[in-house]
């Protein structure tokens with residue numbers, strides 16, 4: 344069997360086109376565009392590239408950008424004060440504080456200061472709580488992107504055995520919650536999981552977010568499983584996922600490639616979250 348390749352690039356392009364249309368309708372109706380504020384602290388080159396990509400993508404769909412850069416040696420309270428100011432700014436629908444922040448700052452405290460209604464990354468304790476309770480709220484972009492890919496691939500999650508490798512706050516935990524809400528039977532694995540391949544072989548839907556190049560081998564996968572590879576591992580000359588793609592594609596029924604799978608969905612979902620936040624803010628004042 345050779346698996347269907349789930350084309351995240353194409354799905355993300357469709358999501359972005361849809362967001363662009365809805366942003367235009369929003370702007371026509373309200374006389375201003377949804378706004379996304381980005382905060383970049385310090386001069387980490389990778390963070391600068393990520394933030395630049397998000398700003399460019401939001402401009403392309405008509406979202407207004409407010410970009411803020413803070414020197415890496417600034418006091419944490421400068422970032423806190425900026426977040427408070429953006430919370431109060433009506434033009435700003437969404438706020439994104441790029442992580443990691445420099446070591447002398449507490450990234451969890453800082454993201455926790457973002458108003459949950461503007462938390463387009465879905466990472467504040469309030470957003471995490473709403474997700475855990477199954478209440479409406481903004482969801483973290485990468486797990487949300489995986490849910491969109493599963494839906495686009497026509498995967499039936501109800502009753503399915505889903506295994507998530509990784510339990511980070513950024514990805515693994517919210518991913519497991521979203522799958523649970525979709526009525527999958529969910530197992531979350533981590534570095535202390537005993538006999539990981541035995542667990543992954545049970546999965547109808549296997550999602551890997553570990554950060555270890557090609558860790559998931561062909562014989563870890565149940566024939567016909569759906570495999571979503573979140574990993575992004577830079578080798579000397581390319582980007583590879585957490586899944587040994589060539590081996591696993593011979594066993595799985597569908598698989599996301601790296602690059603071109605989950606990656607493009609993260610930004611697409613950020614744009615969608617910004618639009619949703621802008622619409623909710625307008626509904627709240629109506």
Ligand code: NAP
Nearest residue numbers: 485509510511514533534552553554573574575605606609
């Ligand atoms: P993270 O915070 O480092 O978490 C990694 C998780 O993997 C942890 O829960 C860890 O377990 C688990 N783990 C580590 N070694 C393991 C092993 N040998 N067996 C089983 N589990 C193991 O990373 P993250 O932020 O979740 O990201 C994971 C990967 O996804 C990275 O490659 C990252 O670049 C990628 N990512 C991609 C996107 C995207 O947009 N495509 C977005 C986010 C993340 P413990 O908890 O026990 O330590």
